[in-house]
Amino acid sequence: MFNKTNKKINILGKTREELYDFFIKIGEEKFRAEQIMKWIYKRYCDDVSLMTDFSKNLKNKLKNIIKIDHLDIESENISQDGTIKWVLKINDQNIETVYIPEINRATLCISSQIGCALNCKFCATSYQGFNRNLNSYEIISQIWYAMKIINDRNNFKLKKITNIVMMGMGEPLLNLKNLVPAIKIILDNYGFGLSKRRITISTAGISPVIKKLGKLIDVKLAISLHAPNDIIRNKIMPINKKYNIKSILLSAKKYISTSKANKGKISIEYIMLNEINDKTEHAYQLINCLKNIPCKINLIPWNPFPYVKYKCSNFNKINNFYKILIKHGITTTIRKQRGIDIKAACGQLSGNVINRINKRNIINF
Numbered sequence: 440m441f442n443k444t445n446k447k448i449n450i451l452g453k454t455r456e457e458l459y460d461f462f463i464k465i466g467e468e469k470f471r472a473e474q475i476m477k478w479i480y481k482r483y484c485d486d487v488s489l490m491t492d493f494s495k496n497l498k499n500k501l502k503n504i505i506k507i508d509h510l511d512i513e514s515e516n517i518s519q520d521g522t523i524k525w526v527l528k529i530n531d532q533n534i535e536t537v538y539i540p541e542i543n544r545a546t547l548c549i550s551s552q553i554g555c556a557l558n559c560k561f562c563a564t565s566y567q568g569f570n571r572n573l574n575s576y577e578i579i580s581q582i583w584y585a586m587k588i589i590n591d592r593n594n595f596k597l598k599k600i601t602n603i604v605m606m607g608m609g610e611p612l613l614n615l616k617n618l619v620p621a622i623k624i625i626l627d628n629y630g631f632g633l634s635k636r637r638i639t640i641s642t643a644g645i646s647p648v649i650k651k652l653g654k655l656i657d658v659k660l661a662i663s664l665h666a667p668n669d670i671i672r673n674k675i676m677p678i679n680k681k682y683n684i685k686s687i688l689l690s691a692k693k694y695i696s697t698s699k700a701n702k703g704k705i706s707i708e709y710i711m712l713n714e715i716n717d718k719t720e721h722a723y724q725l726i727n728c729l730k731n732i733p734c735k736i737n738l739i740p741w742n743p744f745p746y747v748k749y750k751c752s753n754f755n756k757i758n759n760f761y762k763i764l765i766k767h768g769i770t771t772t773i774r775k776q777r778g779i780d781i782k783a784a785c786g787q788l789s790g791n792v793i794n795r796i797n798k799r800n801i802i803n804f
């Protein structure tokens with residue numbers, strides 16, 4: 440883990456296994472890895488001098504070779520409904536993380552990339568284009584900071600984070616290299632210690648990576664389907680031309696067959712876009728396309744952002760769609776819109792570039 444230039448190693452975002460290797464390499468006991476992780480992830484401490492179970496010598500040694508670096512918060516917005524959006528700064532780029540408190544839990548929605556390359560027509564992040572993958576420490580920073588803020592504020596109204604969803608900016612499955620170590624830390628008892636049932640990766644459907652994922656990690660999987668057939672999906676999600684609905688559902692089915700976290704069911708996300716995918720015939724097509732797939736469906740009212748000519752389906756249409764799915768025995772829920780007033784809702788995260796959308800990108804579906 441030491442590099443030739445002897446630059447300080449950032450410990451945040453390193454897995455326990457990596458830290459075991461590190462401490463052994465510097466001639467220290469393996470259990471120091473567990474101690475330092477407890478300081479970082481349980482006590483939100485980023486200063487080696489405060490780690491009281493390390494001797495003065497060890498502290499000095501560590502201070503010369505390690506750092507505990509995290510991203511800083513650029514701004515905070517609090518919604519009327521309690522949702523909080525934090526913008527974190529990476530050089531001249533921003534990423535966004537959203538805290539969503541509910542009755543029995545609080546979910547943190549984190550980003551996996553700066554921008555996104557998939558160009559989904561209904562999503563604000565896609566208009567930012569793709570900048571780069573976040574590395575593990577940048578993914579972990581979002582959780583670390585959010586948990587630290589909630590812990591430090593000591594406000595009984597702020598619920599502890601119980602769930603993590605990769606539904607912020609970016610396509611998590613196109614950043615597996617950094618995502619997997621980050622998830623290991625989220626699951627690790629010396630890390631954030633959340634259960635696999637409380638972590639969800641949401642994907643636009645990168646079939647070969649879904650297949651690979653099963654060998655690497657077991658967490659909940661949500662597929663952003665959003666269309667009942669390939670014709671509509673090709674138009675709103677260009678990635679479908681590469682990995683079509685059938686291939687995505689087959690690989691997801693395989694993933695959940697060996698997963699404990701998913702309890703045998705795939706989560707399907709389906710945004711409701713007026714006149715595009717919300718008609719009665721679409722509901723029947725969707726039922727048909729999912730007939731051999733054990734799943735539950737989350738209908739998502741589309742959240743608006745400027746310059747795009749989509750509209751969210753009205754309440755009656757969403758309700759009609761919902762009733763048809765329920766009548767056919769599919770577990771279905773309608774997602775509550777959260778944080779709309781602070782642009783923190785699904786698909787509204789854009790690193791504030793939305794005001795710079797080029798007119799050529801305006802959608803005429």
Ligand code: SAH
Pocket residue numbers: 561562563605606607608609610611641642643644662663665708710739740741742743744785786787
């Ligand atoms: N790339 C991943 C995760 C990021 S998007 C994925 O596609 O799943 C998280 C979820 O929000 C996805 O289901 C996405 O399709 C949905 N979404 C994007 N834009 C939206 C919008 N404007 N309104 C509602 N949901 C949106």
